[in-house]
Amino acid sequence: MTKNKDVIQALDTLTGGRVVKSLHDITGGDHPFVIMKSSNIPGKEVIEIPGLIYGNPEKEINKLAVTMTLTEGSIELAGATGVDAIVAHHPIAEAANSGGVPLKNYLDLYGLSVFELHESFHGLHPGIPFLHGHKVYRSEICFGGLHGNVLFVGQAYPKVNTLGDMLSRLDTFMDFKEEEEVTNREKVIKQAESTIETTLVTRGRILIGEEESPVEHILHIFPHTGFSPDHLRQAVKEHPEADTVLASISRVYEGHPLIETARELGLHFIVGNSHALEILENGLPLAYALDSLLPEVEVVVFRERITSTSLHEMGNQYMKDYGESMASKYLVNKATQVIL
Structure with missing residues (x-):
């Protein structure tokens, strides 16, 4: 029989002791991976x-x-498929991660436990650099303090050997051809030609250099971390010795100061996988580790797929009529009495 405490032990094992084990770890102020994240909002x-x-x-945890x-x-999917616990990579916040209601209310409804493992998981495996085509010889998770x-x-x-080789490697591992096929079929089935999908529109591309530009030493950065x-x-x-800047998870677009700085320093600049693919880059290693450490537990992977569709192609005719009716009667025309 596997319990939540065994999941805690598994997470502590795979992180090398980074998991919180007591209330003092949270309140004592000295745990290196209990970290406040704030934009001062x-x-x-x-x-x-x-x-x-x-x-x-x-x-007890079975799934x-x-x-x-x-x-x-994901909470709804867990409730509908018999999942007992969810391990989320990103930090969990009251209401923000539970549909606007208190976590306790929603999680208790389906008997769910939740874990998180973010900064404490970073730097434990070289998978993201591997997928992008380089072997790490220096790794920092707190660069510049x-x-x-x-x-x-x-x-x-x-x-x-080249920037083009890096993009080809990502195409192979991420199987973008399959993603294109799924999206193209969705367009036909839903009669929504405007539909686009995150992983496809954020595919890697070269910002400074050419496909034939040589690559040897890479500075791999993540712009959303404040780099x-x-x-x-x-x-x-x-x-x-660095000749190339690689930005992944998040990216930068034309005109960003990082691009101009790279150009000033004589570096190539390429963007790789976006955050939408981290479920494969970090999620799969985490899931396989838990599968190995908790052999009695069924491990599944929840993957988000986000699309953008023109308003007037969204939904069938019943839902288009519904959306337009609710907007015109109750949201745009404030003179109409709102039914509570």
Whole structure:
């Protein structure tokens, strides 16, 4: 019989002891992976707490889901498919990750326990650099003294000689052809030609350089962590052998200061996989580790698929009529009495 406390132990084992084990770990102020995340927006900060967020340590666990971000959709999917616990990579916040209601109300309804494992999971495996075609020889998760500011410095694998090789490698591992086929079929079935899907419109591309541009030493950065032009200058100073900047998870677009800084420093610049693919990059290693450490538990993976569709192609005719009717009668025409 596997219990929540066994999941805690498994997470602690695979992280090398980074999981919270007591209330003091949270309140004592000295646990390196209990981290406040804040943009100084009043009331919106959150504390990362690696480990069990909600649930009885003695609760039996037969089926466990690994996901990137806990949402009301994943809670509903768990309830409908007999999942006992969800391990989310990203930090969990009251209401924000539970459909706008208190976590306790929603999770208790379906008998769910939830865990999180974010910064405490970073840097434990070289999978993301591997998928992008380089072997890491320096790994930082706090570059420039900024918590969560990840920097990998790596050397390209022997068969990855150019920027084009990096993109081809991602195409193979991520199977973008399959994603294109799924989206194209959806367009036909739903008669919604405008439909686009996140992983396809955020595919890797070259910002500075050509497909034939040679690659050897790579600075692998993650712009959403706060990696700045000054950080890039510092990284190049410490690694003058670098010839390429690779941005993944998040990306930058034309005109961003990081691109201009890379150009100033004579570096190529390429963007790789987006955050939408982290469920494969980090989620699969985490899920396989839990599957190995908890042999009696069925492990499944929850993957989000987000699409964009023109308003007037969204839904069948019944739902189009419904949306337009509700808007015109109760939202646009304020003179109409709203039925509560």
